Amino acid sequence: MFLNSKESISLDVNNVPKHVAIIMDGNGRWAQKRHLPRIAGHKKGMNVVEDVTIAASEIGVKVLTLYAFSTENWKRPEDEVNYIMSLPEKFFDKFVPKLIENNVSVRVMGLIDQLPASTKKAVDDAVSKTSHCTGMILNFALNYGSRMEITDAVKKISQQVKDNQLLPSEIDEKIIDANLMTGYLEELSDPDVVIRTSGEERISNFLLWQIAYSEFIFTDILWPDITKNSFLNLILEYQSRNRRFGGLKNK
Numbered sequence: 001m002f003l004n005s006k007e008s009i010s011l012d013v014n015n016v017p018k019h020v021a022i023i024m025d026g027n028g029r030w031a032q033k034r035h036l037p038r039i040a041g042h043k044k045g046m047n048v049v050e051d052v053t054i055a056a057s058e059i060g061v062k063v064l065t066l067y068a069f070s071t072e073n074w075k076r077p078e079d080e081v082n083y084i085m086s087l088p089e090k091f092f093d094k095f096v097p098k099l100i101e102n103n104v105s106v107r108v109m110g111l112i113d114q115l116p117a118s119t120k121k122a123v124d125d126a127v128s129k130t131s132h133c134t135g136m137i138l139n140f141a142l143n144y145g146s147r148m149e150i151t152d153a154v155k156k157i158s159q160q161v162k163d164n165q166l167l168p169s170e171i172d173e174k175i176i177d178a179n180l181m182t183g184y185l186e187e188l189s190d191p192d193v194v195i196r197t198s199g200e201e202r203i204s205n206f207l208l209w210q211i212a213y214s215e216f217i218f219t220d221i222l223w224p225d226i227t228k229n230s231f232l233n234l235i236l237e238y239q240s241r242n243r244r245f246g247g248l249k250n251k
């Protein structure tokens with residue numbers, strides 16, 4: 001039992017999702033509602049990343065994957081993209097010490113080499129400065145798309161076959177898992193729950209292979225309006241569902 005001080009949310013400590021994945025949607029809408037530029041929503045959204053990361057780490061989540069930038073997001077106005085690309089640097093100065101305090105390690109998946117040099121440096125620094133942390137993994141999906149990820153995995157596996165390291169008959173789900181960008185997470189690769197904020201009920205090219213058995217939670221709350229408390233309520237919603245793996249009851 002875990003009691004949240006203000007609202008007395010009671011979480012079952014024995015049923016905390018190990019891997020939580022979040023599509024952080026609604027930043028632009030949050031800003032527009034307030035007659036603010038869209039980038040104000042991204043800035044507030046970054047602060048929410050901080051709060052949700054600490055909350056997730058406190059309740060014992062092992063991996064928190066955040067969809068921060070998709071391979072499609074480049075189509076947005078240049079000013080907005082430029083601002084978003086400055087967020088890892090802003091995040092770094094403010095938040096890396098707090099991550100270290102909480103024993104959280106930052107990891108990234110996606111086409112990181114295509115990011116602006118300053119963004120890539122901030123991301124690499126966040127990863128290296130927290131690489132000694134052994135607690136929760138904060139896994140950012142940056143310039144990520146799942147079809148690209150799967151295409152890449154097919155290429156890698158084909159090359160192994162071509163190099164006589166692997167027979168086509170040996171290709172199984174484990175081999176595919178290992179060659180996806182989540183491969184390093186090993187048995188934690190698949191999210192137990194995917195959360196999407198802001199009322200949209202789509203997957204938008206996020207972790208297509210890994211979500212085969214995930215619970216889906218959609219909330220109307222816009223990402224910048226998410227608080228520690230609303231996050232804990234989403235975890236509570238996860239816990240209220242009876243998970244079934246192809247006929248097997250409760251995991």
Ligand code: V0D
Pocket residue numbers: 024027042043045046049067068069084085087088089091092106108119122123124126127140142223
């Ligand atoms: C904008 C809401 C933190 C969604 C959250 C480059 C969109 C704020 C990071 C971040 C973004 C990533 C890696 C890292 C440190 C911080 C971030 C992007 C967008 C895309 F090592 N927030 N954040 N990255 N947003």
